[in-house]
Amino acid sequence: MRKQVLNEWGLKADPLFLAAGPCSAESEEQVLETAKALAEAGVSFLRAGIWKPRTRPGSFEGVGPEGLVWLERARAETGLKIGTEVAEPAHVEACLEHRLDVLWIGARTTTNPFSVQAIADALKGTDIPVFVKNPMSADVALWMGAVERLANAGLTRLGAIHRGVSSSLEMRYRNAPAWKMPIELMRCMPDLPMICDPSHICGKAGLIPAIAQEAMDLLFDGLMIEVHPNPPEALSDAAQQLTPKQFSELIDGLQLPHEKSESSSFIHRMSALRDGVDELDSQMLELLGRRMDVVREMGALKREQNISTLQLDRWTEILQDRVTRGELLNLSEPFVQQLMQSIHEEAIRQQEKDRIGL
Template sequence: MNEVLKKWGFPIDRMFLAAGPCSAESREQLMECAGALAGKGISFFRAGIWKPRTRPGSFEGVGLKGLAWMDEVRAETGLKIGTEVAEPAHVEACLEYGLDILWVGARTSTNPFSVQAIADALRGTDIPVLVKNPMSADVGLWMGAVERIANAGITRLGVIHRGFSSELEMRYRNAPGWKTPIELKRRMPELPIICDPSHICGKRALIPSIAQEALDLLFDGLMLEVHPDPDHAFSDSAQQFTPTQFFELIEKLNLPHEQSDSAMFTQRLHELREQVDGLDSQLLDVLSKRMDIVRKMGEIKTAQNVSTFQPGRWKEIVEDRVRKGAGLELSEDFILQVMQSIHEESIRQQEIRRVDDSC
């Protein structure tokens, strides 16, 4: 997919890389950061000009003067430049300054009205546009945002995965939720997909492992926040690298191949995949038998006017399966996801029977 990105006109060394500060703060800050990144394989220099903040009173970006600084960065360093847009006025200003790439942020891609307004402002241009995932793990909503931009005539189009908001306490600022970008890639295989580990992690120390995981999942590149003095950044200081730290990380990242030329590897992988296919068939057979039993349970419940959902029983199942899973070296999160999916389907099967019986 990097071949697609090269055709967009972006330089690519080891991988597609967007780097720069979370926010443009001053001309001097941008020039210092860009000077440290220039000539070292950066695909484009990123900086936030308008910052959507949760609460008023926080630093919300420098606005239009930041675009003039970015234009100067490009003239002085030769770096391509890009920023986030959230409304038509942003798009119009960026087009006036001739930015090389734009992206639609997560807060904006969540709202179809906002995305459509941006799409309308982009109509008649073909600037490259990246669409970040919505705040929630809704692949349909993400696809819809991409489709709205595509319908405006934008052909150089890609996506950015930056994780998903959650009310639960967790290690990361935003849950990685890899299954959603993987599903998007399955449905829209032509789209380049970039990972934004900075916003997933929220902390520098966590970024290397998430960046490597993204590359292991064949993401097409990374967007990382880099600041000449992260500890004094106006926004998101904890998740930004110094230029030196950034290049140290990039050098350590491994770029896996999708295939191998080794005949021995290919044969062994084929054998193991056949075993997996056989076990998956058994799993499906067992699940089918489980649903047969579930439907019979639904008939009994319906006859006695008993609720489909049984909270006490569900609690017992979860505790038992998590405990057994731990003994089989299966993570609690994995077991919970599997059992929740099975439970949802079980309820659906019982409800179908309940509705049929009432008709």
């Protein structure tokens, strides 16, 4: 079990791995106040940003190495382990000098393999636990590659943090949850501990409990949550930080589901339902195969008349119609759009394959 791996690292994860603390270390008083409030909450380590990669200059970009001294004092006074984000070798060197217990690589850094490799090189010869946040885009291979670079440098205590992905679409969250990313990484790297950062997914404190519970339902090993003694006064990401009291209430309200059941009636009924899903999937694939047969006939007709593969008006008509039909079947618009876009992409591939003679 991945939770057992975290326990073996000395980062308690039974029943849940919890990293909590302010988005940014702002003052010694703020760090100590937060640490003392969290000391009895069962957190695995105190998190606080020391260097903040901001989108535009002029905003608060962290206090720098001075904040590491504050974290050390918080550890000495509360017994909490301490961790922060690193983005370059100089950050790694400073954190090792101050004996931090945990490091993580942020989403902006994960996006750049050169930066990840430089951090991996700086960490050679150590075996500090390092977590890797997913990249800004929905690129599982890039996320996996960052983990592999660290592993190739000799690091063995590695984990992943899911914090959602950037999106140009209007939505209720700051970053799209994109659950398929961590699920795929868990499939490819089943022994890699996976924790969720609902603060950065949500962007608003009120949305965090629901996303945190969803992560538990998807077998995440724990949570990283931003906690500030006075969120409205925070120097960065004020809207997404919880108070210590709100954090405790969230954790107390979480339900931790089991992956399996010993109930014979449950097992029997679930087996029958899964058989039904398998049969429906088989029918669905057969229908898609037949659809592509029709698509190839359409492609041949287009070639005879030198008509373009893409028929934009027809595609717009199809997409609008299928979204409407999907709503009547209780299927969400984003799901139907994604499904139809994938089908359309394959239809174009099939027609173009015949057009160029592959």
